[in-house]
Amino acid sequence: MTKKERVPSISPLLTVAGLEQSFGGVMALAGVSFQVPPGLIYAVIGPNGAGKTTLFNALCGFYQPSAGSIRFDDQELLGLPPYRVAARGIARTFQNLQLxxxxxxxxxxxxxxxxxxxxxxxxxxxxxxxxxxxxxxxxxxxxxxxxxxxxxxxxxxxxxxxxxxxxxxxxxxxxxxxxPRLLLLDEPAAGLNDTETLALQGLIARIRDAGVTVLLVEHHMPLVMSVSDRLLVLDYGSVLAEGAPSDIQADPRVVAAYLGGEVQYAV
Ligand SMILES: Nc1ncnc2c1ncn2[C@@H]1O[C@H](COP(=O)(O)OP(=O)(O)O)[C@@H](O)[C@H]1O
Ligand SMILES: [Mg+2]
Structure with a gap:
């Protein structure tokens, strides 16, 4: 009898599909889909107002998106209140300090x-x-x-x-x-000086190496490009690009929409 070949398990930790969230007339998330494999630092970048924080709020159960699905470890999160999402293993920090x-x-x-x-x-x-x-x-x-x-x-x-x-x-x-198995960091480098940013970079890598998958929203491009394993680029609530840092940096659409132009950084 031949031994059955073991197929390596690479099922994603997080699968977001067709996520929609609108505020009045603004589509903050206009059908966002992406997958986060376990064990990675996965960055979400894009201009102010692209929908990054809205995405985090939807993932954590603070917002109830009107369409789409959020599968975490093969279980649906959509519709769960924040404390139950947290109990499944998702933790976050906020864009504004809350101490x-x-x-x-x-x-x-x-x-x-x-x-x-x-x-x-x-x-x-x-x-x-x-x-x-x-x-x-x-x-x-x-x-x-x-x-x-x-x-x-x-x-x-x-x-x-x-x-x-x-x-x-x-x-x-x-x-x-x-x-948590998934940690969401919303602009952790905002307001930090260069030394603090470098220390943060080391910390994010240590967190990943400790087995926690990291979803990172950040404007600081040197930090994002050196620490991330993969990137998602949002623009006006839609996915503009997705890939390895080197692919994203070379993507003409991303350069035109975000990296190349006059970017207004959030403080
Ligand atoms: N609670 C809210 N009420 C109304 N509009 C909102 C709310 N949250 C976000 N928005 C709008 O949704 C869009 C995306 O915002 P946000 O997710 O904060 O962007 P980012 O974090 O990428 O800067 C913006 O146009 C913003 O004004
Ligand atoms: Mg934000």
Whole structure:
């Protein structure tokens, strides 16, 4: 009997098909389709207003698209509320910083872990023994996330006292504590200086190497082109191009619509 050949499994982690989202007369997503293989850094680029943040909001369940499908690990996400999408293994950071400035870095990160833990408010208030165990567990997870983000020595400082670049990394650590399989980063380099951007580049690569697939929305082209494995270019809510960074850089349509012209970067 011949041995059955093992076909390598390359099914995508995320398959978006025909996604549509409109606001009044504006088609923010006009039938967007793409696939993200597992284990990659997959960037989404395009001019302001192209629909990048809308895409993230649709993926996370914040918006309910009018058409299309979002399959994650072969299960449909469309129609699920945000907390159930998060429970399936998708975490995100926001374009605008969302930290509790008076809380420590560690506490800010622990906030992101409550979804993974099972403690409800009532049992927390009653201080049941397993709640304290969970608190310890949460603390451990938070410290691991801080280690990966090279923030371990900042754990006890108030988040509001950190330089901006490190605040952005606290947000990433907070998303990582939930142990997502897919991490969505919305313009993580916005407002960072060159040194901070380089550190961010290293961090994004480490996150991928730790087994988390990364979906990256970013305007900083040197960062995008050096860290991404694959790129999707959106323009007016539609896919303009998709491919490896070198193909995208050489694509005349992309150069005309985005890379070559006078691009208004978001700050
Ligand atoms: N909540 C909203 N209400 C109305 N219009 C929106 C909303 N969110 C996004 N839009 C519109 O959808 C389009 C895409 O926006 P967005 O996804 O934020 O683009 P990007 O993140 O690529 O800059 C823009 O025309 C924007 O004005
Ligand atoms: Mg945006």
């Amino acid at each position: 509790f400035f008076n809380m420590t870095v560690l506490e800010n990160v622990m906030v992101g872990g409550h979804l993974r833990a099972r403690t409800g408010l009532l049992s927390a208030a009653l201080r049941l023994p397993w709640v304290r165990r969970e608190e310890r567990q949460l603390r451990e997870w938070a410290r691991a996330a801080l280690d990966l983000c090279e923030l371990a020595n900042r754990a006890e400082q108030p988040a509001g006292a950190l330089p901006y670049g490190l605040m952005k990394r606290v947000e990433i650590a907070r998303a990582l504590i939930a142990q």
